[in-house]
Each structure stands twice: as C-alpha cells, then as structure tokens.
Amino acid sequence: MEQREFEGRKIMVLGASSGIGRACAIRLGERGARVLLVGRNQARLEETAGHIPEGLREILPCDVSDFDAAQAVVKDAVKRDGVKLDGCVFSVGIAPVCPVTAVQKHRLVEAFDTNLFSLFGILKVFASRRISRDGASFVSLSSGAAIGPTKGQSIYAATKGAMNAYLNVAAKELAPRRIRVNAVCPEMVDTPMGAGLHLLPEERLQERYPLGMLTADDIADTVLYLLSDAGGKITGQAISITAGSTGGNDNFEF
Numbered sequence: 001m002e003q004r005e006f007e008g009r010k011i012m013v014l015g016a017s018s019g020i021g022r023a024c025a026i027r028l029g030e031r032g033a034r035v036l037l038v039g040r041n042q043a044r045l046e047e048t049a050g051h052i053p054e055g056l057r058e059i060l061p062c063d064v065s066d067f068d069a070a071q072a073v074v075k076d077a078v079k080r081d082g083v084k085l086d087g088c089v090f091s092v093g094i095a096p097v098c099p100v101t102a103v104q105k106h107r108l109v110e111a112f113d114t115n116l117f118s119l120f121g122i123l124k125v126f127a128s129r130r131i132s133r134d135g136a137s138f139v140s141l142s143s144g145a146a147i148g149p150t151k152g153q154s155i156y157a158a159t160k161g162a163m164n165a166y167l168n169v170a171a172k173e174l175a176p177r178r179i180r181v182n183a184v185c186p187e188m189v190d191t192p193m194g195a196g197l198h199l200l201p202e203e204r205l206q207e208r209y210p211l212g213m214l215t216a217d218d219i220a221d222t223v224l225y226l227l228s229d230a231g232g233k234i235t236g237q238a239i240s241i242t243a244g245s246t247g248g249n250d251n252f253e254f
Contacts, residue, residue, distance in 0.1 A: 005228050007032030009086035012077055014064050014122065017044035019191035020141055021091030023216035024223050026051045031224070033087075036077050038062050040118040048195055064092045065114040067121045074125040084133045087227045088126050090119055090140040093159075094175035108155060120166065123181070127174055135178040137227045141219070142183040142238060144245075162183070164238040171236030180235040182226050187245045189214045210244035218243075 011028055015021030017039035019217045029035050029052030037045045038060045046172040049057045062073040078084055096107050119140060126132050142160045149157035164183050190213050205213055222241060225231050 003030075003226075004032040005213060006086075008034075010034045010036070010083050011087040011089065011227065012036040012038060012060075012074065012085055012092065013063075014038040014070075015089075015093075015141075016048050016247055019091065020186075020189065020216045020219045020223075022048045024089050025090060027220045028227075029053060029065060029218075032056070033050060034058070034078050036060055036128040038073055040062065040064075044207045048106075051246060064118045064122070065086045067108075067113070070118045070205055071121040071125045074122055075119045078131050085131060085136060086133055087127065087137045088122070088132075088139070089223055089227070090122060090138070092118060093141065095143075095153075096204065098155065099152060100154050103155060111155045112157050114158075116162055116166075119163060123167075123170055127170070127179070129177075132179060135232075137180045137231070138167075138170075138182070139223050140181075140183050141223075142167075142185045144185050144240060144242065146183075146185055146238065152185040152238035167238070170238050175181060180226070180231070182231075182234060183238040184218050184226070184234070184241065185224045185238050186214055186241040187243060189216060191216050200208050208245055212243060214241060214243050 006028055011033045013021050013025040014033060015026040015056050025035050025037055025048050035052055035054050036058050036110050037047050037048055039043035040061065040063045042061050045061065049059055053138050060077060062069050064070045094111060096111055098107065123138060126138055140163060145153045145157040146160035146164050153190045167183050174181055219241060222239060228236060
C-alpha cells in the first residue's frame with residue numbers, strides 16, 4: 001500500500017483505545033485517513049489520538065456494548081459534518097473463559113451484548129446510504145476461536161462464530177453497493193486481552209506459534225489491506241491469521 005493510501009477518507013475505529021483497534025487507528029492516521037476514535041475510556045482514546053496528526057483525529061466516547069448508544073455514535077459521526085464514512089473497523093470484545101458446566105446467563109448476556117449485538121446495530125446503521133459511501137469497507141475483528149476453539153471458550157467462540165455468519169450474509173446483501181464486509185480471525189495476539197501468553201515458557205510459545213507471537217500491528221496490516229483499494233474484490237471472508245499455529249491449546253485445565 002502507498003504511504004498516503006487513505007488520504008481524504010473518513011474511517012471510524014470502534015475500540016480505538018487499546019490493542020488492535022489502537023494499532024489500526026494509528027496506522028490509518030499515518031496513511032492520511034481522517035480517523036474517528038470510538039471507545040469507553042476517554043484518557044486512552046486521547047493517548048491514541050496523540051499518535052495521529054492534528055486535523056486527522058476525532059474522539060467520540062461511547063460504550064459500544066450499549067446497543068442504542070452504538071448506533072447513535074455512528075449516526076452522529078456523519079450528522080456533525082455531513083461527510084459519509086468510507087470505512088469502519090469493529091475491534092470491540094471481551095473473552096470470558098469458563099467450562100460449559102459453569103455457563104451462567106449474565107455472562108452470556110454480557111458477551112453477546114459486547115461482541116455481537118453491538119455489531120448488529122453498528123453495521124445496520126453503517127449500511128444506510130445516508131451513512132456510508134458506495135464502495136466502503138467494513139472490517140470486524142473476529143477470532144481463531146470461531147474456527148478452532150479450545151476448552152473454556154464456549155461463550156467467546158459462540159459470539160465470534162455467529163459474527164462470521166452474520167458478516168457473510170451482510171456481505172451478500174451489501175455487494176450491490178460495492179460495500180465490502182469481512183472478518184479477520186487471528187490466533188491469540190500480544191494485547192491486553194492476550195496477556196496470558198506471557199505466562200507460557202518461551203519454548204512453548206515458539207512451538208505454538210512458529211512464525212512468532214502475533215502483535216496488534218500484524219493484525220492491523222491485514223485490516224488496512226481490506227480497507228484499501230488493493231482489497232477491493234474481497235468480501236464475505238473470515239481471514240485466519242495463525243502465525244503457523246495448528247490450533248488451540250487443548251491442554252488447558254480448569
């Protein structure tokens with residue numbers, strides 16, 4: 001991709017306060033995009049904004065797990081200046097870990113509200129002709145757990161599996177407007193959500209990820225490709241990023 005590939009484009013990043021969303025937002029700003037930073041933590045959003053040139057960043061605090069608030073922030077992003085969105089990155093989620101025998105309704109509700117139901121509302125608004133341009137791109141962060149889950153991931157994997165199915169349908173419905181809809185499904189990434197990786201011995205990490213532990217920047221590379229013109233014919237895909245891993249850690253014990 002060219003260094004100024006996204007110049008003149010307006011792209012919303014939900015979950016821009018940390019991890020993969022933060023990395024995507026910074027990369028987009030470096031490449032000339034006007035980036036709308038969405039998340040719950042004002043201070044962390046401001047930290048992300050500090051890495052993006054002035055005039056190319058805007059902070060929109062919002063708890064995306066609130067279905068109505070999530071829809072409202074997308075509408076407001078266009079209402080305030082009348083400029084439609086060229087892209088959107090959904091990098092929001094929680095990863096509860098528990099055995100199937102310990103699943104409780106409140107944990108299901110929390111995970112589905114945050115990981116999935118908010119996505120339904122956001123993409124519904126993004127798909128409006130009043131909100132997005134024809135040819136826009138929507139990229140959601142899913143997980144390798146949607147494809148090859150391991151012990152303890154029943155709730156998390158269910159949200160991400162449903163996400164992939166939903167995005168595949170959305171891609172078909174929005175294709176007449178040339179709007180692309182894709183998911184990126186990484187194995188465990190070295191972010192706050194994947195902090196437990198550091199508890200594994202180095203030799204175990206090397207065995208599990210022969211190409212090296214995934215970083216937020218690694219995933220941002222793929223996200224930006226899908227947002228760019230270079231990814232203009234890719235839609236309805238759930239793209240795995242594995243670093244050579246052949247699956248989850250089924251030696252996990254509760």
